[in-house]
Amino acid sequence: MVNAAGKFGPYSQPGTARPAPGTGVLATRVLPGRAPTGAELVRSRIALRVRLESEAPGERLPDAGVLAEELGISEITVRRALEGMCQDGLLDRRRGRSGGTFVAQDWDTVVAAMHDAEEAAALDAVHLLLECGLVSHAAGEVPDGGLDGLRALVDEMNGTDVPARLLELETRFHLDLAETLGGPGIREFAADLLGRQCLLLPAPAPGVVRARNRHHADLLDELSRGEMARAVAAVKAHRHAGPV
Ligand SMILES: [Zn+2]
Incomplete structure (x- = not known):
């Protein structure tokens, strides 16, 4: 049966219990239960x-x-x-x-004037769940060489000091990760989440992006070893990474 709400929805049905606004992991207003306009x-x-x-x-x-x-x-x-x-x-x-x-x-x-930390955090939570799901789904099944493009991005990030370039590579890593593990449709889904976040949050500082890149490298290592729990842990650690 075709899902009338599209391949990603619906996530909630009218009349079912929902958490009160501001509670729970996800704010209902940013859940991708409908396609963006x-x-x-x-x-x-x-x-x-x-x-x-x-x-x-x-x-x-x-x-x-x-x-x-x-x-x-x-x-x-x-x-x-x-x-x-x-x-x-x-x-x-x-x-x-x-x-x-x-x-x-x-x-x-x-x-910067459009800053909305609450909505950005909710989008980030959806993105985290997406990556945890993709990594769990793909761990142990990534073909040889399937992560080479992502490893090249990690190396490029280690080799640059230009803040805008670091941000570009950071975003590209997550888009390519979504496509590598989930296919082109999931890349579009990730692009929607990440693009919306770009308008809600100040860009992370270069030190933060560098710290995140170490978790990118860990994630790829664990994925290629098929260590699902460790790969998921790297995704979570990335989210909380700060400058060292
Ligand atoms: Zn990252």
Whole structure:
């Protein structure tokens, strides 16, 4: 039977008991029980593009038609979402021959003002569950060489001191992990969670990202040994990592 709410839902049914707001591991308002709206998708994917350094503050975004095709939604939805992001100060629209839609120069300042620790923590909890589930599911079944791309990212992170590059590689690691262990659909799911987080939390400091990278390396070692419990422990340790 086809699940009418999509392959990831529903996670809750009307009339069933729910935890009171602010209690439990997950805030119900961020549970992925429904697909993101077109506008939410545009916002989270543009935030992810900025984090992945596809476009830096001040740089021009691809045309709305290109974004619409990439995201599989209508161009008018993309245009409306970009308009909303301009009103929020995240993007700038410039007219004329060299015009278009640009990432705002003060992107980081605007994002800092949108800070919502509670929603970010709830998204982080969902992401943690996703990774614990993927790692449990895949431990002992990863083919030889299947983790090579992820190991290369860990090495690249160890080799750079550039804060923006560290953040880019940190995010890329988790997207690639989701795809390696769960396939392209799970990568999209992780992209939604991570992109939304980019708009809710200040970016972690370089020292934190470095500390997390040690847990990336541990995770890959344990995964390749098939040590499921230790691999899950590395995922959890990553979440609490701080600078040493
Ligand atoms: Zn990480």
